[in-house]
């Protein structure tokens with residue numbers, strides 16, 4: 161269990177090192193569903209076919225117009241790929257960006273438009289519903305309970321715990337997501353349903369900025385026709401391509417300006433330090449919920465922690481502290497704490513910086529000063 165917290169903080173370290181040399185040169189394009197998993201089924205089409213066609217079009221546009229950017233597909237034909245394998249492909253390739261393409265469905269046939277999701281705590285039941293539906297595909301996989309650490313696709317509670325997991329790339333993912341939504345609105349003229357957060361298994365373990373785009377509703381007959389048309393797919397794909405290009409340019413510009421500030425200038429030592437460390441500082445403080453502490457190690461898989469997965473152990477002055485969740489937002493952590501209190505009435509929020517618990521007040525001051 162102690163290993164967990166180490167990996168969590170090393171993720172932040174990797175990120176800050178990563179940023180100085182970060183560029184977008186490898187992109188994983190993930191066509192949702194495939195094979196025995198059709199995804200959403202419309203009147204005239206299946207989600208898996210539309211996502212594959214759009215994914216390939218996006219990849220082709222990158223190949224033709226962004227030399228130096230390598231495209232990696234999670235699938236290029238009608239094959240079933242488990243959700244964890246999709247993120248594993250991205251991590252194995254050390255990709256710089258991960259885009260999962262999906263189509264949506266809603267009971268109300270009038271609903272149309274696009275949404276781009278990043279991994280995080282859902283703020284509405286609507287977002288939760290989308291994530292639950294997309295995650296339910298793991299029931300096609302063998303032993304999904306073990307593979308996804310006890311995650312139950314049918315339980316909203318299991319969801320809340322899961323969505324509070326660390327997302328070291330939240331900021332960049334949100335940024336990329338909003339660029340995508342902007343391009344889909346401007347270029348493809350799709351109704352903009354916004355950037356949203358929810359717990360998607362496919363984004364869970366990716367170690368790079370990652371988004372999931374719902375490119376439209378197959379439950380809406382007109383939108384289904386659009387999504388099946390050559391023109392519709394081309395518009396969606398070129399919008400996503402433009403967003404990738406814009407995001408890449410933005411990242412390149414940041415890296416370039418960072419490299420400039422890193423050059424030592426003895427006349428302004430303070431400025432150098434401030435500018436070159438700003439990026440690294442942003443995500444080093446995290447809020448978690450402490451559910452228990454003890455003088456001797458407890459079995460974090462024991463009955464006292466019934467039903468809660470992914471407990472981190474932090475040892476502070478010989479005391480073992482058991483922590484769940486993880487958010488860079490204090491209000492979000494407080495919301496999560498309310499949920500945890502239903503099972504652990506004494507739970508409270510702690511702030512962690514570089515593997516150490518620091519006073520909440522100090523954490524908030526530091527965040528506000530950034």
Ligand SMILES: [Zn+2]
Nearest residue numbers: 192199262263
């Ligand atoms: Zn889907």
